[in-house]
Amino acid sequence: MDRKTQLPAHLHDIRKRIEGYAREYGLDFFDTIFEVLNFDEINMVAAYGGFPNRYPHWRFGMDYERLAKGYEYGLSKIYEMVINNDPSYAYLLESNMDVDQKLVMAHVYGHVDFFKNNFMFRHTNRKMMDQMANHATRVRRYQDKLGVELVEDFIDRCLSIENLIDYQSPYVKRRPDHPEDEGERKVAKGFKTEREYMREFINPPEFLQAQQKRLDEEAARKRKFPERPERDVLLFLLEHAPLERWEHDVLSIVREEAYYFAPQGQTKIMNEGWATYWHSKIMTEKALEASEIIDYADHHSGTLATHPGQLNPYKLGVELWRDIEDRWNKGRFGKEYDECDSFVERKHWDKRLGLGREKIFEVRKHYNDVTFIDEFLTLEFVLDQRLFTYGYNDKHQRWEVMEREFKKVKEKLLHMLTNFGQPMIAVEDGNFDNRGELLLVHKHDGVDLKLDYARDTLKHLQSLWRRPVNLVSKIEGRGTLFRFDGKEHGDRRVEL
């Protein structure tokens, strides 16, 4: 792709102005390079997850087709795209109106501020642009050498388990620096005897040594592998699966990219909300010309539209940010407010603290979606925004609105966000049954796994581990062990 790093003059001016406004409001961002692309290029870059260069794989083609068709038939259009990198890269669609370009730039500065400051992104690679290109070269080289099909099939299998990473691991320490005390070593005692002088005849040193050796071996066998459940299944495979060198490299590429993208998924509501908050602020307070207001309103409301069965992260996010700002401006927080149970008094509560702006900047630094919702989703907010839970009604064979109760809504929302909405699965034993089999355990929290997918995923996992693999989960309330030994599946009941 030709890199047009130079913005056309009028866009350059717009960019300078918007950047100025963003700084005035206190946003703090990396240098941001805007590039103007035509729709085909922007669809490609979007399919590549925002990068101009990725390793060859059909799923990028799949995303491209969806985007291209959506654009062709006028159903959807990519407005903004920005990648977490230093400097950040953002893309503008050539055919957009100037007012759209302004909106996008303002939105992008919101995102880049978030990337730079939110704690979830602290461990991400800020030179990912180069790293992605590097990955692409490596995979291409393997494909040249070994054949497209072989490498692609392997990537498919890796992608099948790419969600088995430890989403919290960059922020917590799971492994101790020094292995723990292994406990008392059992000492061989030999046969008992009352007669001191007989000891050496009953328990000759060779015999004691042999016994000691056997004891040690037994202890070693009992010692677990891994020592504690490993939630970064990909890491465990990298360290212990019998992979060839290129396989090892490809798997590590998939893992690295999964970790790079994870924080974006875990802060989707906050991040989109934050960017929307700022584009709306910058546009309505500073950047809009009178003649642009209608187009702006049209596109802004399009971004925030809600459909009954889908949660719009832009909408939920921006409303929450505004709610927080309002609450801290008016002092609607803390013990006194929480304990006030007069409806009227609460409704007109205003301490004129003016702490809102300060509070939201603090929140954008220290929260992710889970903690954000947990802390700031209030009863009033849920009622106000008309949030509800929905589910599938087997009797009526349709999706229905289930509850509007605050507690249920919040619970459901948090459940969807916890662990990035992925089931918690960890390696329990790398030497299961003492036969070198792999044992994974799914920590069941009320929702069953999708069975056919689970079986196929096991199959893929087995092809990496080479030995039989097992997964323990709960199906319809009963503990079940799923097993794939390379030839066939076998399920059996287990006690949990």
Add this chain to the structure above:
Amino acid sequence: MSLKIKQDHARFRDIVRGRIKRNLKKYVQKGEMIGKKGKDFITIPVPTIDIPHFVFGERSQGGVGQGEGEPGDPLSPGDGQQGSGQAGQGEGQHILEVDVSLDELADILGEELALPRIQPKGKDRIVATKLKYTGVAPAGPESLRHFKRTYKQALRRQIASGSYNWRKPIIVPVREDRRYRSWKQVPLPETNAVVIYMMDVSGSMGDEQKEIVRIESFWIDAWLRKHYKGLEARYIIHDAVAREVDRDTFFHTRESGGTMISSAYKLALEMIETEYSPGSWNVYPFHFSDGDNWSADDTRLCVDLLQNRILPAVNLFAYGQVESPYGSGQFIKDLKDAIGARDNVALSEIADKDGIYGSIKTFLGTGN
């Protein structure tokens, strides 16, 4: 400028069509987007391939939404299922499907079809394709490495980078220097062929029957035109009498009347004998009818014509019979008894529109 993504995209299309990586075929899901074209709603198929993961079962999960509705109210269909776009635009609206272009469809059909029993006859009419080495590319199999070009490239690089020493001219190609022969498919004139389409347009053929026949012959025609450049096609319609028409009339005409199949066969035979001598032409008559002939005498005449005059002259005689509520459907049975065992005869019954594809395959399936 060609985009890198096109390669990924072509590969994805191939998987969806089941051409490569059949192990993924079972994960292909038919998604769709709903768009608007003028007044009509159209669905735009967007197939996706879902690589299996450990995920939660959808139905037991549910989610959180925003908007109106009391507990127990249904969501509109399609909501709640991820990736299915918006469905349910209300009833009574006509939804058309748009997706592939004609050429693309012919391509899809073409993977499993071929003109059966084609033989090299005459000269430079039909075009088949042949592989030809035409250029060099920076990637390719080692067996096709172009030594001279690789050497030149390495030389050029070494001169440019200053590592070339004319006193000691040793050229060491690195990976990037390697050049490989690349090839192209070039059309190669091969044989002469003519297809004679015959269609029964008599009164007993209802609109639905005619439509089926037209769709089927249209596809056969589209496919043959795409794959055999320079193929000749002739069109005959008949009721009690037969006449030759042009392509457009063939696909659009409406007539009614009695049925004398022999009239069409006679006309076809006349064409073959005067213009397409079997010595230099591959001849493919296709005939479609509802199988309701005027009289048993005429049927006997048809069989006689076929057995003694037509079949010896043609590569394949194809007869497709549409199911009709009026007709007896006797004709195909008579044909089966008389000539069903002959090698160059393909007979097929088409029950409804869904049967079209199967019927085309019977006619043109490879291995006939």
